[in-house]
Amino acid sequence: xxxxxxxxxxxxxxxxxxxxxxxxxxxxxxxxxxxxxxxxxxxxxxxxxxxxxxxxxxxxxxxxxxxxxxxxxxxxxxxxxxxxxxxxxxxxxxxxxxxxxxxxxxxxxxxxxxxxxxxxxxxxxxxxxxxxxxxxxxxxxxxxxxxxxxxxxxxxxxxxxxxxxxxxxxxxxxxxxxxxxxxxxxxxxxxxxxxxxxxxxxxxxxxxxxxxxxxxxxxxxxxxxxxxxxxxxxxxxxxxxxxxxxxxxxxxxxxxxxxxxxxxxxxxxxxxxxxxxxxxxxxxxxxxxxxxxxxxxxxxxxxxxxxxxxxxxxxxxxxxxxxxxxxxxxxxxxxxxxxxxxxxxxxxxxxxxxxxxxxxxxxxxxxx
Ligand code: IPM
Ligand code: MG
Numbered sequence: 094x095x096x097x098x099x100x101x102x103x104x105x106x107x108x109x110x111x112x113x114x115x116x117x118x119x120x121x122x123x124x125x126x127x128x129x130x131x132x133x134x135x136x137x138x139x140x141x142x143x144x145x146x147x148x149x150x151x152x153x154x155x156x157x158x159x160x161x162x163x164x165x166x167x168x169x170x171x172x173x174x175x176x177x178x179x180x181x182x183x184x185x186x187x188x189x190x191x192x193x194x195x196x197x198x199x200x201x202x203x204x205x206x207x208x209x210x211x212x213x214x215x216x217x218x219x220x221x222x223x224x225x226x227x228x229x230x231x232x233x234x235x236x237x238x239x240x241x242x243x244x245x246x247x248x249x250x251x252x253x254x255x256x257x258x259x260x261x262x263x264x265x266x267x268x269x270x271x272x273x274x275x276x277x278x279x280x281x282x283x284x285x286x287x288x289x290x291x292x293x294x295x296x297x298x299x300x301x302x303x304x305x306x307x308x309x310x311x312x313x314x315x316x317x318x319x320x321x322x323x324x325x326x327x328x329x330x331x332x333x334x335x336x337x338x339x340x341x342x343x344x345x346x347x348x349x350x351x352x353x354x355x356x357x358x359x360x361x362x363x364x365x366x367x368x369x370x371x372x373x374x375x376x377x378x379x380x381x382x383x384x385x386x387x388x389x390x391x392x393x394x395x396x397x398x399x400x401x402x403x404x405x406x407x408x409x410x411x412x413x414x415x416x417x418x419x420x421x422x423x424x425x426x427x428x429x430x431x432x433x434x435x436x437x438x439x440x441x442x443x444x445x446x447x448x449x450x451x452x453x454x455x456x457x458x459x460x461x
Contacts, residue, residue: 096130097162097409098133098159099163099404100156100157102135102138102164102165104182105140105169107167108166110387111167111394113447113450114394114447114453117451118450118457119132133160138167138173139170142185147180148168148182148183148186149188157193162376163374163376164376164401166397187235195230195364196268196363197228197230197363198361198362199225200226200228200358200379201358202345202348203352204223205426210437211354211435212351212352212353213351214328224328224334225332225333226334226345227333228340228341228344229336232256232257233338233339234254234339236338237256239252257337262294262298270302272333273332276333279312279331282336283317283344284317295337320340324344325347325351328351345379356378356434358399362375374407378396386433391445393434393435393449394453399419399422403415418453422456425456432444
Protein backbone atom coordinates (compact mmCIF):
# COMPACT_ATOMS: atom_id res chain seq x y z
CA UNK A 94 0.00 0.00 0.00
CA UNK A 95 1.26 3.46 -0.81
CA UNK A 96 1.52 5.97 2.00
CA UNK A 97 -1.75 7.93 2.26
CA UNK A 98 -1.41 11.54 1.20
CA UNK A 99 -2.72 14.63 2.98
CA UNK A 100 -2.91 18.20 1.75
CA UNK A 101 -2.85 20.63 4.66
CA UNK A 102 -4.31 24.08 4.10
CA UNK A 103 -3.93 26.02 7.37
CA UNK A 104 -5.50 29.18 5.94
CA UNK A 105 -5.97 32.33 8.00
CA UNK A 106 -6.26 33.59 11.56
CA UNK A 107 -5.93 30.79 14.09
CA UNK A 108 -5.88 28.22 11.24
CA UNK A 109 -2.07 27.87 11.18
CA UNK A 110 -1.88 27.70 14.99
CA UNK A 111 -4.42 24.91 15.42
CA UNK A 112 -3.06 23.05 12.39
CA UNK A 113 0.39 23.08 14.01
CA UNK A 114 -1.03 20.87 16.76
CA UNK A 115 -2.59 18.52 14.20
CA UNK A 116 0.86 18.14 12.63
CA UNK A 117 2.08 16.87 16.02
CA UNK A 118 -0.74 14.31 16.08
CA UNK A 119 0.00 13.20 12.51
CA UNK A 120 3.67 12.75 13.45
CA UNK A 121 2.63 10.76 16.49
CA UNK A 122 0.67 8.32 14.32
CA UNK A 123 3.70 7.92 12.06
CA UNK A 124 6.10 7.33 14.95
CA UNK A 125 3.95 5.36 17.39
CA UNK A 126 1.34 3.57 15.28
CA UNK A 127 3.36 2.94 12.15
CA UNK A 128 0.87 5.00 10.18
CA UNK A 129 2.91 7.51 8.19
CA UNK A 130 1.22 10.14 6.06
CA UNK A 131 2.69 11.93 3.09
CA UNK A 132 1.93 15.57 3.99
CA UNK A 133 2.03 18.60 1.69
CA UNK A 134 1.13 22.09 2.87
CA UNK A 135 -0.27 24.94 0.80
CA UNK A 136 -2.21 28.21 0.99
CA UNK A 137 -5.93 28.95 1.00
CA UNK A 138 -8.10 31.97 1.73
CA UNK A 139 -6.54 35.32 2.60
CA UNK A 140 -3.10 33.71 2.82
CA UNK A 141 -3.42 32.56 -0.80
CA UNK A 142 -4.76 35.97 -1.82
CA UNK A 143 -1.73 37.68 -0.26
CA UNK A 144 0.64 35.39 -2.17
CA UNK A 145 -1.18 34.95 -5.49
CA UNK A 146 -4.04 37.46 -5.67
CA UNK A 147 -6.61 34.64 -5.60
CA UNK A 148 -8.04 32.76 -2.59
CA UNK A 149 -7.12 29.39 -4.12
CA UNK A 150 -4.40 28.90 -6.73
CA UNK A 151 -5.16 26.49 -9.60
CA UNK A 152 -2.12 24.40 -8.61
CA UNK A 153 -3.52 24.03 -5.09
CA UNK A 154 -6.91 23.05 -6.51
CA UNK A 155 -5.19 20.40 -8.65
CA UNK A 156 -3.29 19.04 -5.63
CA UNK A 157 -6.53 18.83 -3.65
CA UNK A 158 -7.98 16.61 -6.38
CA UNK A 159 -5.01 14.24 -6.20
CA UNK A 160 -4.54 13.64 -2.48
CA UNK A 161 -6.40 11.15 -0.30
CA UNK A 162 -7.71 13.88 2.00
CA UNK A 163 -7.51 17.63 2.57
CA UNK A 164 -7.28 19.17 6.06
CA UNK A 165 -8.25 22.83 6.25
CA UNK A 166 -7.84 25.25 9.16
CA UNK A 167 -9.96 28.36 8.62
CA UNK A 168 -10.35 31.19 6.13
CA UNK A 169 -11.13 34.89 6.35
CA UNK A 170 -10.44 37.89 8.51
CA UNK A 171 -11.13 41.64 8.75
CA UNK A 172 -8.11 42.40 6.57
CA UNK A 173 -10.03 40.93 3.62
CA UNK A 174 -13.46 42.43 4.30
CA UNK A 175 -13.23 45.00 1.53
CA UNK A 176 -11.98 42.67 -1.19
CA UNK A 177 -14.08 42.10 -4.25
CA UNK A 178 -16.59 39.28 -3.67
CA UNK A 179 -14.93 37.07 -6.30
CA UNK A 180 -11.60 36.93 -4.42
CA UNK A 181 -12.84 36.87 -0.84
CA UNK A 182 -11.15 34.16 1.28
CA UNK A 183 -14.45 32.23 1.54
CA UNK A 184 -14.48 31.79 -2.25
CA UNK A 185 -11.41 29.57 -1.92
CA UNK A 186 -13.23 27.21 0.40
CA UNK A 187 -16.38 27.23 -1.73
CA UNK A 188 -14.31 26.39 -4.82
CA UNK A 189 -12.77 23.41 -3.06
CA UNK A 190 -16.20 22.16 -2.00
CA UNK A 191 -17.67 22.63 -5.46
CA UNK A 192 -14.84 21.30 -7.63
CA UNK A 193 -14.18 18.31 -5.37
CA UNK A 194 -17.97 17.79 -5.41
CA UNK A 195 -18.10 17.35 -1.62
CA UNK A 196 -21.84 17.04 -1.40
CA UNK A 197 -22.21 15.54 2.09
CA UNK A 198 -21.08 17.71 4.97
CA UNK A 199 -21.05 15.84 8.28
CA UNK A 200 -21.24 18.06 11.35
CA UNK A 201 -21.43 16.20 14.62
CA UNK A 202 -22.70 18.15 17.62
CA UNK A 203 -21.56 16.35 20.68
CA UNK A 204 -21.64 17.55 24.25
CA UNK A 205 -18.52 16.58 26.15
CA UNK A 206 -19.36 15.61 29.72
CA UNK A 207 -16.66 17.83 31.12
CA UNK A 208 -18.18 20.82 29.32
CA UNK A 209 -21.93 20.41 29.82
CA UNK A 210 -21.94 23.48 32.06
CA UNK A 211 -20.79 25.67 29.18
CA UNK A 212 -23.99 25.31 27.23
CA UNK A 213 -26.44 28.17 27.29
CA UNK A 214 -29.09 25.49 27.86
CA UNK A 215 -29.78 23.59 31.07
CA UNK A 216 -27.37 20.76 31.72
CA UNK A 217 -29.97 17.98 31.49
CA UNK A 218 -31.06 19.24 28.06
CA UNK A 219 -27.56 18.86 26.60
CA UNK A 220 -25.59 16.33 28.64
CA UNK A 221 -24.88 13.28 26.54
CA UNK A 222 -26.05 15.04 23.38
CA UNK A 223 -24.75 13.36 20.23
CA UNK A 224 -26.34 14.38 16.97
CA UNK A 225 -25.05 14.46 13.41
CA UNK A 226 -26.10 17.09 10.91
CA UNK A 227 -25.75 16.06 7.28
CA UNK A 228 -25.75 19.25 5.25
CA UNK A 229 -25.89 19.24 1.44
CA UNK A 230 -22.82 21.26 0.46
CA UNK A 231 -22.50 21.75 -3.28
CA UNK A 232 -25.84 23.06 -4.43
CA UNK A 233 -28.88 25.01 -3.27
CA UNK A 234 -28.88 28.76 -2.88
CA UNK A 235 -25.09 28.87 -2.43
CA UNK A 236 -24.56 27.97 -6.09
CA UNK A 237 -27.89 28.25 -7.93
CA UNK A 238 -28.21 30.43 -11.06
CA UNK A 239 -29.29 33.10 -11.76
CA UNK A 240 -27.42 35.01 -9.12
CA UNK A 241 -26.09 38.51 -8.93
CA UNK A 242 -27.01 42.15 -8.36
CA UNK A 243 -28.88 43.55 -11.35
CA UNK A 244 -30.38 46.85 -12.37
CA UNK A 245 -34.17 46.71 -12.59
CA UNK A 246 -35.72 50.01 -13.64
CA UNK A 247 -34.39 52.66 -11.31
CA UNK A 248 -33.24 50.34 -8.55
CA UNK A 249 -31.05 47.28 -8.11
CA UNK A 250 -32.17 43.80 -7.26
CA UNK A 251 -30.11 41.10 -5.51
CA UNK A 252 -30.86 37.57 -6.69
CA UNK A 253 -29.92 34.11 -5.49
CA UNK A 254 -31.59 30.93 -6.57
CA UNK A 255 -32.48 27.90 -4.49
CA UNK A 256 -32.13 24.97 -6.87
CA UNK A 257 -31.99 21.23 -6.25
CA UNK A 258 -32.09 18.38 -8.74
CA UNK A 259 -33.52 14.99 -7.80
CA UNK A 260 -30.09 13.36 -8.05
CA UNK A 261 -28.52 15.95 -5.74
CA UNK A 262 -31.16 15.24 -3.10
CA UNK A 263 -30.96 11.50 -3.67
CA UNK A 264 -27.21 11.21 -3.06
CA UNK A 265 -27.09 13.28 0.11
CA UNK A 266 -30.15 11.47 1.48
CA UNK A 267 -28.36 8.14 0.95
CA UNK A 268 -25.33 9.48 2.83
CA UNK A 269 -27.58 10.41 5.77
CA UNK A 270 -29.38 7.05 5.85
CA UNK A 271 -26.07 5.15 5.68
CA UNK A 272 -24.75 7.14 8.63
CA UNK A 273 -27.93 6.65 10.62
CA UNK A 274 -27.54 2.89 10.28
CA UNK A 275 -24.18 3.16 12.05
CA UNK A 276 -25.70 5.36 14.78
CA UNK A 277 -29.20 5.26 16.26
CA UNK A 278 -30.99 4.56 13.00
CA UNK A 279 -33.06 7.74 12.84
CA UNK A 280 -33.11 10.53 10.24
CA UNK A 281 -35.05 13.77 10.50
CA UNK A 282 -35.14 15.65 7.20
CA UNK A 283 -35.62 19.44 7.35
CA UNK A 284 -36.79 21.80 4.58
CA UNK A 285 -39.60 24.28 4.06
CA UNK A 286 -42.00 22.29 1.91
CA UNK A 287 -44.73 24.63 3.15
CA UNK A 288 -43.34 27.59 1.20
CA UNK A 289 -40.71 26.31 -1.26
CA UNK A 290 -41.08 24.05 -4.30
CA UNK A 291 -37.49 22.90 -3.80
CA UNK A 292 -38.63 21.82 -0.34
CA UNK A 293 -41.53 19.84 -1.78
CA UNK A 294 -39.19 18.02 -4.14
CA UNK A 295 -36.68 17.48 -1.31
CA UNK A 296 -39.35 15.79 0.83
CA UNK A 297 -40.58 13.65 -2.08
CA UNK A 298 -37.12 12.39 -3.01
CA UNK A 299 -36.07 11.70 0.59
CA UNK A 300 -39.31 9.75 1.12
CA UNK A 301 -38.72 7.75 -2.06
CA UNK A 302 -35.08 6.90 -1.27
CA UNK A 303 -36.19 5.83 2.18
CA UNK A 304 -38.98 3.57 0.94
CA UNK A 305 -36.81 2.00 -1.76
CA UNK A 306 -33.56 1.43 0.09
CA UNK A 307 -33.69 2.37 3.78
CA UNK A 308 -37.07 1.33 5.18
CA UNK A 309 -35.28 -0.04 8.27
CA UNK A 310 -34.25 3.51 9.25
CA UNK A 311 -36.82 5.67 11.07
CA UNK A 312 -37.56 8.77 8.96
CA UNK A 313 -39.34 11.94 10.01
CA UNK A 314 -39.74 15.36 8.37
CA UNK A 315 -39.79 18.79 9.92
CA UNK A 316 -40.00 22.33 8.62
CA UNK A 317 -36.58 23.88 9.14
CA UNK A 318 -37.88 26.70 11.35
CA UNK A 319 -39.64 24.23 13.63
CA UNK A 320 -36.46 22.17 13.55
CA UNK A 321 -34.48 25.16 14.84
CA UNK A 322 -36.97 25.53 17.65
CA UNK A 323 -36.87 21.81 18.51
CA UNK A 324 -33.06 21.87 18.50
CA UNK A 325 -33.17 24.43 21.29
CA UNK A 326 -36.09 22.83 23.12
CA UNK A 327 -35.02 19.18 23.27
CA UNK A 328 -32.06 18.41 21.01
CA UNK A 329 -31.71 14.83 22.21
CA UNK A 330 -34.79 13.85 20.17
CA UNK A 331 -32.54 13.90 17.07
CA UNK A 332 -30.02 11.40 15.76
CA UNK A 333 -29.18 12.39 12.15
CA UNK A 334 -30.56 15.65 10.74
CA UNK A 335 -30.58 15.82 6.94
CA UNK A 336 -30.91 19.26 5.39
CA UNK A 337 -29.91 21.56 2.53
CA UNK A 338 -26.97 23.90 2.19
CA UNK A 339 -28.35 27.11 3.69
CA UNK A 340 -30.57 25.59 6.38
CA UNK A 341 -27.65 23.32 7.24
CA UNK A 342 -25.34 26.29 7.63
CA UNK A 343 -27.69 27.85 10.16
CA UNK A 344 -28.86 24.72 11.95
CA UNK A 345 -25.30 23.47 12.39
CA UNK A 346 -24.22 26.69 14.10
CA UNK A 347 -27.23 26.40 16.40
CA UNK A 348 -26.44 22.77 17.19
CA UNK A 349 -22.77 23.59 17.74
CA UNK A 350 -23.56 26.31 20.24
CA UNK A 351 -25.89 23.99 22.18
CA UNK A 352 -22.88 21.92 23.08
CA UNK A 353 -21.22 24.99 24.56
CA UNK A 354 -18.06 24.24 22.70
CA UNK A 355 -17.81 25.75 19.26
CA UNK A 356 -14.05 25.41 19.60
CA UNK A 357 -14.43 21.65 19.85
CA UNK A 358 -16.47 20.63 16.83
CA UNK A 359 -15.01 19.00 13.73
CA UNK A 360 -16.54 18.41 10.32
CA UNK A 361 -16.07 16.20 7.29
CA UNK A 362 -17.10 17.02 3.74
CA UNK A 363 -17.34 13.93 1.60
CA UNK A 364 -17.82 13.31 -2.11
CA UNK A 365 -17.96 10.31 -4.39
CA UNK A 366 -15.37 7.52 -4.10
CA UNK A 367 -12.08 8.00 -5.97
CA UNK A 368 -10.36 5.22 -7.92
CA UNK A 369 -8.72 3.91 -4.74
CA UNK A 370 -12.15 3.57 -3.12
CA UNK A 371 -11.62 6.45 -0.68
CA UNK A 372 -14.17 9.26 -0.82
CA UNK A 373 -13.02 12.68 -1.94
CA UNK A 374 -12.78 14.42 1.38
CA UNK A 375 -12.02 17.64 3.17
CA UNK A 376 -11.90 17.94 6.96
CA UNK A 377 -12.13 21.21 8.85
CA UNK A 378 -13.12 22.57 12.24
CA UNK A 379 -16.57 24.20 12.40
CA UNK A 380 -15.14 27.32 14.04
CA UNK A 381 -13.76 30.18 11.95
CA UNK A 382 -10.49 32.05 11.82
CA UNK A 383 -11.10 33.93 15.12
CA UNK A 384 -9.10 37.04 14.18
CA UNK A 385 -9.60 38.49 17.67
CA UNK A 386 -7.31 35.90 19.23
CA UNK A 387 -5.12 34.85 16.32
CA UNK A 388 -1.35 34.91 16.64
CA UNK A 389 -1.43 34.75 20.43
CA UNK A 390 -1.25 31.01 21.00
CA UNK A 391 -4.64 31.05 22.74
CA UNK A 392 -6.78 29.09 20.27
CA UNK A 393 -8.27 25.74 21.13
CA UNK A 394 -6.83 23.13 18.73
CA UNK A 395 -9.35 20.41 19.65
CA UNK A 396 -11.84 20.96 16.79
CA UNK A 397 -9.02 20.68 14.29
CA UNK A 398 -7.58 17.62 16.06
CA UNK A 399 -11.02 15.97 16.05
CA UNK A 400 -11.31 16.77 12.34
CA UNK A 401 -8.22 14.65 11.83
CA UNK A 402 -9.97 11.91 13.85
CA UNK A 403 -12.82 12.10 11.35
CA UNK A 404 -10.25 11.73 8.54
CA UNK A 405 -8.92 8.58 10.20
CA UNK A 406 -12.47 7.21 10.34
CA UNK A 407 -13.97 8.25 7.00
CA UNK A 408 -10.96 8.42 4.65
CA UNK A 409 -8.56 5.88 6.09
CA UNK A 410 -10.88 3.27 7.54
CA UNK A 411 -9.15 3.55 10.93
CA UNK A 412 -12.21 3.79 13.16
CA UNK A 413 -10.33 2.34 16.14
CA UNK A 414 -7.55 4.91 15.83
CA UNK A 415 -10.16 7.67 15.46
CA UNK A 416 -11.76 6.48 18.69
CA UNK A 417 -8.34 6.41 20.37
CA UNK A 418 -7.82 10.07 19.45
CA UNK A 419 -11.34 11.07 20.52
CA UNK A 420 -10.86 9.31 23.85
CA UNK A 421 -7.51 11.05 24.32
CA UNK A 422 -9.28 14.40 23.89
CA UNK A 423 -11.97 13.36 26.38
CA UNK A 424 -9.35 12.27 28.89
CA UNK A 425 -7.55 15.60 28.58
CA UNK A 426 -10.79 17.52 29.17
CA UNK A 427 -11.75 15.28 32.07
CA UNK A 428 -8.38 16.04 33.67
CA UNK A 429 -9.43 19.72 33.78
CA UNK A 430 -7.21 20.98 30.97
CA UNK A 431 -8.80 24.10 29.46
CA UNK A 432 -7.93 26.60 26.76
CA UNK A 433 -9.19 30.17 27.22
CA UNK A 434 -12.48 29.53 25.38
CA UNK A 435 -13.34 26.85 27.94
CA UNK A 436 -12.78 28.87 31.10
CA UNK A 437 -15.86 29.03 33.30
CA UNK A 438 -16.87 31.94 35.52
CA UNK A 439 -14.77 30.40 38.32
CA UNK A 440 -11.68 31.39 36.34
CA UNK A 441 -8.31 29.71 36.54
CA UNK A 442 -5.29 29.77 34.30
CA UNK A 443 -5.98 28.70 30.72
CA UNK A 444 -3.46 26.69 28.79
CA UNK A 445 -2.22 27.72 25.37
CA UNK A 446 -2.67 26.07 21.99
CA UNK A 447 0.64 24.20 22.14
CA UNK A 448 0.13 22.97 25.69
CA UNK A 449 -3.30 21.57 24.75
CA UNK A 450 -1.78 19.77 21.77
CA UNK A 451 0.97 18.34 24.01
CA UNK A 452 -1.64 17.18 26.53
CA UNK A 453 -3.45 15.26 23.79
CA UNK A 454 -0.15 13.68 22.72
CA UNK A 455 0.50 12.65 26.34
CA UNK A 456 -2.97 11.09 26.52
CA UNK A 457 -2.30 9.24 23.25
CA UNK A 458 0.97 7.92 24.72
CA UNK A 459 -0.94 6.78 27.78
CA UNK A 460 -3.40 4.90 25.58
CA UNK A 461 -0.69 2.53 24.27
C1 IPM B 1 -19.50 27.17 7.15
C2 IPM B 1 -19.18 28.62 6.88
C3 IPM B 1 -19.11 28.80 5.38
C4 IPM B 1 -20.48 28.56 4.80
C5 IPM B 1 -18.50 30.13 4.92
C6 IPM B 1 -17.15 30.39 5.54
C7 IPM B 1 -18.41 30.19 3.42
O1 IPM B 1 -20.12 29.44 7.48
O2 IPM B 1 -18.72 26.32 6.72
O3 IPM B 1 -20.50 26.91 7.81
O4 IPM B 1 -21.33 29.48 4.76
O5 IPM B 1 -20.73 27.44 4.37
MG1 MG C 1 -21.49 28.40 8.74
